Amino acid sequence: MNEKKKSVFFDKRDENYIHLSSPIYFLEMFTKKKIKCDIIIPQTIIFSKGTATLWLFNSKSSPTPLILKKNSNKLNFVEVCRVLCRVKQNEDFRIDTLTTLLDIIKAGKNEIAAFARISKTKKSISKVDLVKMFLDGNISGLQILQEHLENQSKADELFYVEYRQDVINLPVSYRFFKKSTQKQVIQQQLPKKLSQLHIQQQTQHSDSYDDGNKNDQVEYVDCMFKFFDNQMNQTLSKIVKKLVDFLEKAYKIKVKKLVAKFMQNDQHIIYFLGLKELLVDFNDNAPYEIQNMKNELKDNSSFENFLILIKMFTRLRNKKPMKIPQTIYEDDKEISQKLYKNLIVQKCVGDFCDYIMEEKNRGPLQIRKNIVTDYKKYFGNKKMNEEKFSVTLPHEISFQLILRTRECSQEVIEVLMKNKIFTRNSKHHFQEFDKINTDEEYPFKFNKTEVYNLPNLYKTVKICKNCFVVYSLASKYFDQRLSNDLQQKQWIKRDSSSLAQQQTSLNTTHQQLSQLDRSNLKRNDSRIRQNQNQSLQKIKTQTSQNNAEKEQGENKVRKIQSAKQFRVIQSAHSQAPRTFKLFMPNQQTQLENTKRNCSSSKTNNIDINRLTMGFLNYTKPPKPNKIQSAKMNSGGLQSQRSLMESQHLKRSDSQSDQFQRNRINKSQRQLNSNRQSFFQGKLRIIEVPQTQYSLLDVCQLYDLEYPPESVPDIFLESVNYFCFEQCAIPYLILQHQEDDQEINKDNQSGLDLTEKDHQIVIFLGDFFDNSFEYLDIMQQNIKPNTTILLMNLPGQSYTVFDPNIIQDNLDISLLLDSLLFELCQKDIIRNNDIYKFIGYGYGGFQVLSYMTHVQNNLLKIGGLLIINGFCEIDDMLTDTLKKSKEVFQTCPTDMPELGFHFWNSLIQSHEEKQDPRYNPISLNGRLHIINGLIKSQNLWNSCVQEIPIKLYHGLKNCVINIKQAHLIKQSSSSNNSCEMNLLNFGHKLQNLEELLFEFI
Template identity: 90%
Template structure:
């Protein structure tokens, strides 16, 4: 204990944790294969039992430490001495032995080349001593060798950093020390006999040189004192944070305290020399496991022993005890049989597993759109669960269809080429159909077309999704061909009946045949064929004549109907105006019914029993002519009454209004596919004629261009969206590697598999600039993600009307309109996964938008709310009123006063950020405050089943912690909302940590 008390780093709290030790300064922690840490270390060789086991070093390409182990050829004493002594390998004269290396070193200077730890003592070694040590074999007590580095200071300064975190909620504490060597003079006492003589000499020769200094000795002593260089301390704390994150992630421990050792070389690079102390705790193990581990570590608390123990305990913990039932019931047997059947993996019997389609969302893929809706319509949700339905999605077809596609392979190949369906590894371009070799491209036609066991023809087999698309196309083609054959047979029957009605011609033909039989008993085959051809030509001429007759009859009917229509139109001209209004509407309704019938033919696909085994339902009978006539007359009468009421309301002078209403009605029919997420109905966005750019807005507000927060690469990609007398900038970020891959795929046309795409929408805090978070988003973006950054009205680089007040409902409309426009431009899609990130004020706007969309978004991946709130309580109103008074008193020419006031109000530490990165005006701050004060609370109406990750900071937060509990209680299920309390630092650092988990 006395030795520990002498140490600067000793603390009584250390007794509660597990204290680990390592003779090689814990450098063996870098031996993890999958998880790495970017820290610069010197050349380090770890030796055990006289053999080198590890060689840890940094490469020139990356700062990540590389490791050579026993199996590598370079891990030998010759190579180690050559690298540490800095002797380059010569092509002409190769160094293979230690004796040759010693001769080369003796020719040069003998300098200190390494530091060694030999039997618990530190020692500096020169070049010649290092080679001699390996030559003589004095390596028994050697534990570690480290490369000698030139220190930047003459006093050989070393830096020590103490990291401590006792409680998770409390902030991390750092202590910084510096160790340097200083001169210290030790005075030796003289003997008693010479003491009096020495005093006399000193009095006599007081002005002369003091000869007593010759007896003194100079000694270099290591001194430890606190270090107060802020810049150096910040860089060291960043390295420590990296190291702690690496240890906690790699070894699943919680670091409570560590003391790290650093050195700065002459090139101003900071090297990590190892750990002096390491105290850990566990956050996954049970308390009894921790106690048993402490008992095991009492005898041997080395880091190697600790790694062995933690592996052992994790293996024991992962094993779950098996519960054997005491009694087995009959129900359990049935359940086990069902589970065993579901576990059987079935093989696809189809021939088109490796075939894909070039054009997506067209052709046969439309068949899969309305599968779920048709299933629910005819069966409902009670008989089969949705999960089970997704597993047994139409993968069953008849085996006859597979054999028929093989028999009619040539026709099926034409259908596949028409729909641009090829194999994944196709060697041909999709557009050059003439050069395609069908034998190589479509090998399914060589498969067998016969079945030895005939009952297998009537069985259903399982197929995959790709095969289902192809077989549905083939069955559709076969059905169409069958219907064409039936029509031709009907024509043939009609022709034969017309021939039967001509007895004279038939009798004459029979007489001729009888005469021919009598005269010519032996007839040739050629004459028979000529007679057959003549009879077929007669049948063809008769069928053509019948077709012409039917066409003439149809023309006569059309002429008669046109005459009748003219008579009705003339009668309507003499009828009153109320009846005259009905005619054009009736004609419009007939056109609409035609259009609807055509669209229903394309949308409502007749599902064949061969392709979809589970939809074996009977279709409802079609209505009779009398019923359809009643329905149409009822609809016509109701429309006539509506038109009469409209005609009575308006006067004759306003007759143009009726035409305008009809034009608007047609425009609504055209835009019927455009549906907004927010209102759930038709919304036509009126885009103003004025279009802004970032340069225009900077010139309008007298700001610097290009701005500091936006890099030069993204200047052209910043767009503006205009809505209700305001314009906001937005920026869309995508993964550059993904864009390059997409361009390659579009050029090659091979990778056509659908991927789930997610869209992340970020809304910043009160007076923040969302473009400040651009670097953080770009670093943490993942493939198949698109990030939308935008500034709300009042924030930086926005144009707004100072006289209007925009509450949360107006901002929801603005956000919805922006998403609506991006959806029209095909930048985003309705089927994408949407994720929202809201920081403070942005979190309030995200929650209000979620309450108003009314489940119109099909896929919501989740919400990330940081320091959010769902109501404007007294605490928030007081801070907003005080800040509003300050902003009103500040002059308009000095917006930096408001910037520094708000930072001093919400942040506990001094803000080092420049106001140029966030050039928000004072009017913009007042606009945001006025809009928020008029906004409605959303805690009563934000009940939703959306996964929410909720984070609330214990410092640097304007909002009370009560708001986080309100948001959590408002969510419909407790499992969907995850609440965390974190001791936040700077905002950019917080978002970088949370984005990694959320995305």
């Protein structure tokens, strides 16, 4: 066969790969491999010029009878019938059709059946006569045979589908063919003397096998035969329909005719090998020079020529640039006034993600229970549905609280054991507290408690729900300890009309008082906190000495009658002897009179929400207290007080009732809204959005309905994944070998590397590029004392993302800042390093977006290298993105090479530089990038800091107009330090290698 030009869809599995040496190639294949078969099944009929010329058989099992002789033109018909009918002896066969023969074989009957009359005198028949016998029978029988009898051939088969629709109103017609080669013998003219001798020999050997004349020339001719398998034809027609829809939407044409080529291997997998013929008609809005295209296609209508002509005769649309205002507003705020504190890290940085609570009697569930209790207090004994009062958990805490829990790890461990909080895979029983090894069960105590970068100390970080339960308990513990330190005086009032006091001086040592205080705390904490919603405020008592002397006798009588007493103990912080005071709570009016005079002391006992306020110094030294919280001793009035109703214990401030009514009214208004209120503490209300984001774990992709096979394996070993909201991106860190050795030595010796001039180079690739393809170039151009960060943005290769969420340039800026914050926490990079950014096309736009939000928080920015970058999404780019989006939506998912070819033709790239094997980007990833870019905002006069910028623009491998480079230079605040050059770009890797040496 003549060699053909390689098309863009060229594959080595072509006709040359499965070349057939003879029309009876199946017999040669079985004889060479010595495979014996006992059943011969007719599989295909070969047509040449509309006439059936050859009947082919495929063997299924051994042994193989001699039905053909190599290079012969005759078949042993008796052997064929004997195998098909499973008859061992030569017998007479009755005539039947193929349909009946198939029914007999399926039914497994032992009847002798045949499909031709056999003469006993003539044991062989030519293949032409055999084909005629089949054609005389039922044609539908041929179709039934090909549908139900399996093809056991080990050779790859080629299929051709002809799609035709000459008139739009007429239905589409399909024709299905197979291709093979047939040997034809070209007889040469013999001399007159030898012609009579040749005729005599031909008549003598008419009944034997004829090998042909040795002087005849043998020629192999391609022949097409029809294919009747309806199931296979329907599969091929669906694929062709997808191809036609893709071509019509991608190139604005109407396909009239094409011939698609497919191959099916021995595993029944279908491969698309290209298009052989193409007849098209152009739409009115097609961006081509239509008349020139039609003239060129008349001479050559191949698909390869069509792709070449598209690049030659594409019209360029001249559009006026859209005017952009000087300032851009978003949510009533200027972009230039956005602060760096809005870039919140979106990953759980807590230490308790794997911890669970054995008994759900603490934390947020208890908060919800308190809200229901307040409702019952004001609305009677109504049964309220607790689901309506579900609390939305906050997802941000101060980083100081995390460090505080690590510093006070022993106290936090006691709180966790008290609330029965352990890891999911705990090796200990929940009741055996004495046998628990805290080092194994609570490893968070070994985490670092210091930060090298002070601004990170004041950041608010994200936590998950499990961490929130633990940190809420820890915060409550710290609040209680701080409130105890701040309390100076605390009294418990009684309901009597006159208040009598009796003082008794007791001199005890500090050790005895502390033991007594601890025993009272353990014994009476649970009972007091059940009846009191808040700790009692400081109350100043103003009583006269005369009233105390008058009622002294009454107190003695009442003490004898009740035989119950309780004590108020002074604070145990001082070393002086302690004084105990005995009194009776029997006057409510005196409590109401005295609390009006103590409004100035309300601020000393404020219940503050540590989870949202943050930045408070928990290590503040306690002040010496004169009187501590009232604790009741065993016996006395303790049991009587436990039986009292809660109405005797009220808030000390005068506005407590009004505050609770306002809080309940606010909760009622928010039941039907899309926002809920979170209550922790009586004096602070914080609103958080109702939607909560779940964190992504790359090791458990099935939890988020991401099949593992959707993320291809990365061929690099040192690639890490970074989780951010609903996506995960891979990143790779390159360092000089000498730098790695120095860092290890410094870490062992405890030295700090902040004084060295270390630079960080961050690279972001183009629209659909894979940043890891630039790994070799980066390794060759890396310099000492330099770290290079390669990463893929959501939608690009090896990334996990949610296709239902659109990520604009602000989200990408948050992602980039979160990654840098995590690397700073791991001591891989530092805040005082020199940062340099390289952005190629789409990556350049994201780099400029990040510069608008970073402001002055990165102290040293060495410069920006922007290649084919842009700062606005104009009409031309929007039209290109929408056209690409429409094409990628209709492109078949199992043919990624079509997406590569379309984009390469769009960016004026003449060679196939991107390979799905090395850049496994999916069609959903392309759509995710396009949707995010369309929703992004333009960048104008937003970067306040003066940064040196180098701009490069090329005519190839670029979908952006050169005007974008001028706009970047005009809009940047560093206009004097901005260099712009125009280069004749070729291959992306070669261009970048030339620019890296000067930039890094």
